[in-house]
Amino acid sequence: MTLAPFVILLLAALVGYAINLRAARAIRYGGSRLHSLQGFHGLFSLLLVIVPVLTLILVWLAVEGGIINRILLSSLPDGVLDGLGSGAIQLIGAEIRSIAGGRVFGTPEDWKLEAAERLITYREISSWLLVGVVGAVSLGLIYFARSRVAAEFRARQRVETITLGLMVFCAVVAIFTTIGIIAALTFETIKFFQLVPITEFLFGTNWEPQIPIREDQIAAEGAFGAVPVFLGTIVIATVALFIAVPIGLLTAIYLNEFAPGRLRKIVKPVLEILAGVPTVVYGFFAILVVAPALRQFGESLGLDVASNTALAAGGVMGIMLIPFISSFADDALSAVPRSLRDGALALGATRGEMMLNVLFPAAIPGIVGGVLLAVSRAIGETMIVVMAAGLIAKMTINPLDSVTAVTVQIVTLLIGDTAFDNPKTLAAFALGMMLFIATLVINVFALRIVRKYREIYD
Amino acid sequence: MNDMRLTERNMTDHKIKMQARGVDVFYGHDQAIKNVDVDIEDNTVTAFIGPSGCGKSTFLRCLNRMNDTIDVCRVTGDIRLDDEDIYDPQVDPVQLRAKVGMVFQKPNPFPKSIYDNVAYGPKIHGLATNKAELDEIVEKSLRRAAIWDEAKDRLDQPGTGLSGGQQQRLCIARAVATNPEVLLMDEPCSALDPIATAQVEELIDELRERFSVVIVTHSMQQAARVSQKTAFFHLGELVEYGETSQIFTNPQDTRTESYITGRIG
Numbered sequence: 177m178t179l180a181p182f183v184i185l186l187l188a189a190l191v192g193y194a195i196n197l198r199a200a201r202a203i204r205y206g207g208s209r210l211h212s213l214q215g216f217h218g219l220f221s222l223l224l225v226i227v228p229v230l231t232l233i234l235v236w237l238a239v240e241g242g243i244i245n246r247i248l249l250s251s252l253p254d255g256v257l258d259g260l261g262s263g264a265i266q267l268i269g270a271e272i273r274s275i276a277g278g279r280v281f282g283t284p285e286d287w288k289l290e291a292a293e294r295l296i297t298y299r300e301i302s303s304w305l306l307v308g309v310v311g312a313v314s315l316g317l318i319y320f321a322r323s324r325v326a327a328e329f330r331a332r333q334r335v336e337t338i339t340l341g342l343m344v345f346c347a348v349v350a351i352f353t354t355i356g357i358i359a360a361l362t363f364e365t366i367k368f369f370q371l372v373p374i375t376e377f378l379f380g381t382n383w384e385p386q387i388p389i390r391e392d393q394i395a396a397e398g399a400f401g402a403v404p405v406f407l408g409t410i411v412i413a414t415v416a417l418f419i420a421v422p423i424g425l426l427t428a429i430y431l432n433e434f435a436p437g438r439l440r441k442i443v444k445p446v447l448e449i450l451a452g453v454p455t456v457v458y459g460f461f462a463i464l465v466v467a468p469a470l471r472q473f474g475e476s477l478g479l480d481v482a483s484n485t486a487l488a489a490g491g492v493m494g495i496m497l498i499p500f501i502s503s504f505a506d507d508a509l510s511a512v513p514r515s516l517r518d519g520a521l522a523l524g525a526t527r528g529e530m531m532l533n534v535l536f537p538a539a540i541p542g543i544v545g546g547v548l549l550a551v552s553r554a555i556g557e558t559m560i561v562v563m564a565a566g567l568i569a570k571m572t573i574n575p576l577d578s579v580t581a582v583t584v585q586i587v588t589l590l591i592g593d594t595a596f597d598n599p600k601t602l603a604a605f606a607l608g609m610m611l612f613i614a615t616l617v618i619n620v621f622a623l624r625i626v627r628k629y630r631e632i633y634d
Numbered sequence: 635m636n637d638m639r640l641t642e643r644n645m646t647d648h649k650i651k652m653q654a655r656g657v658d659v660f661y662g663h664d665q666a667i668k669n670v671d672v673d674i675e676d677n678t679v680t681a682f683i684g685p686s687g688c689g690k691s692t693f694l695r696c697l698n699r700m701n702d703t704i705d706v707c708r709v710t711g712d713i714r715l716d717d718e719d720i721y722d723p724q725v726d727p728v729q730l731r732a733k734v735g736m737v738f739q740k741p742n743p744f745p746k747s748i749y750d751n752v753a754y755g756p757k758i759h760g761l762a763t764n765k766a767e768l769d770e771i772v773e774k775s776l777r778r779a780a781i782w783d784e785a786k787d788r789l790d791q792p793g794t795g796l797s798g799g800q801q802q803r804l805c806i807a808r809a810v811a812t813n814p815e816v817l818l819m820d821e822p823c824s825a826l827d828p829i830a831t832a833q834v835e836e837l838i839d840e841l842r843e844r845f846s847v848v849i850v851t852h853s854m855q856q857a858a859r860v861s862q863k864t865a866f867f868h869l870g871e872l873v874e875y876g877e878t879s880q881i882f883t884n885p886q887d888t889r890t891e892s893y894i895t896g897r898i899g
Contacts, residue, residue: 437705515742519805522700523755523812524732533754538745 415490424501459563504546743793799830
């Protein structure tokens, strides 16, 4: 039944298109010169129907449930809701809805069964009403669009305006989503800082978020010093960049300047496959292959290697970042004008000298931008570290030790039985906020560098 | 066109600096240059003229093996510099290019300081043993390229900040800094305004004292103004080659005549 309004809308739009197209064509064959091509008259009708009616359907579907619920609750027999809190009333509503959906638990009271039947009726009325309204509005809009068809009617401009509006809307969706995410994070973070002082969070060196959930539970008081957690992220990201930056850059330089065409044709797609491997698969790789191998190797050297080392997690993350950096660097190197290559070669520079002294310096802002974006990916990367890094926050920069990461802590804090009013859960939001700010700063910085670099050659 | 100057120009015999025999150039399966023979004389400005796509730039790029950087390009035939085959497998193109410098159509200074632009060639070829020598080479090259006065107070500023004409003279300074024997110029004035063009043309005439200069140009007036020898290319062939005055006043081939009188090209 929810499908019906959409089908009607689609048909109405097509009918409107056809009617306006025919009308415009008739004017043209009548000897008048149309201002806009007949197709635009058709599109005008199509868009004029689709945009408002689709909005109407979506709004209707969004508010329908709430309104029906209110009517339903007010139709309940007097007295059953007296003295109940809002949570209990919500529960009753949910129970009625599940009875209406055919899922009956136990033996509900008669008034609940009656209410469920009423609910079904209300829903039917609502959907028929929607179909009626959609049909009527569509007809009205088709008629209006048809009445506008005239030789001098500027259908093309109208279509362009509507399309422009749609594009603006799509662009704004992303912006508002971002604002929404920031707002959600901010509110929870503020709540957290009301429970835990911000100085303890920012400068404390002890991270033990285990706190009692129930009164009788025995657990530590909980300590929320985020320094060791961030230190862990920094250690892992550093290891990752130590692997990704040199390998990625040398790959890019080789592919861009020295590789024979055939090899380049093979290596580039392989790198793209590497970029397409899901991070959870990298996680497997880290935990099943790299970590044991590292441990074995370390033991053969007499080193004390933890089973969840920062080196394993960071190393695999580095492999994940190689295609990211190499493709960025490759783009930056390719963007250096050919005339500069020729200029250096014509002076008798070898290809190596040309790369080192001319291409690389010219491309370095773009490369730095790419590396910074890789940094923000490294500190935001979750799956690999959740699988391969440790859980205990330690104040260490030893890559052979087990460290935890910000994203790991966020995941573990939000898993399991959680209440949204204790510091353990809220700490996840504070960590998320910090991570968000860090990556935002790095991204802004990176984009500025990339943009500055673009200005040189355009 | 200044025909008076052409006829009055003193023609002396110079030794042959570069010699091309039977040169063919292919891009993939397309032949861009067909069986070209040319002698480039020392201390002479040789102009290559011809309509667009006639192969004059392609041939110019054969003279310092810049075509090696294009994968699909294949050069056959014999090109000699001072009687040494430059396409011999023994010859290192890097060293050849130090001897045969090149200036491009569009000014292409490196995104470095003016000083570093000029010092780059001497540095990579180890022409200077200390900073003082390098300074001297840079000053001498900038003077030769007639840009010293404009650049001397801003040597540490980026070369890309200069005007188009200054950039092109900087590129010429950069090319002469490695002390080449031959200087190839691929339409060096096509991106410049008339005043800058006049300055560069004057410069070319001065450069002739030290180098053998080969210039590709679109402008027949320019060829007439700066060159002593002119080669006319058409559809990949060298149609006519001779004294500039003779090419412009008394062409032997009808195609040359059609071109210089504006009927083809």
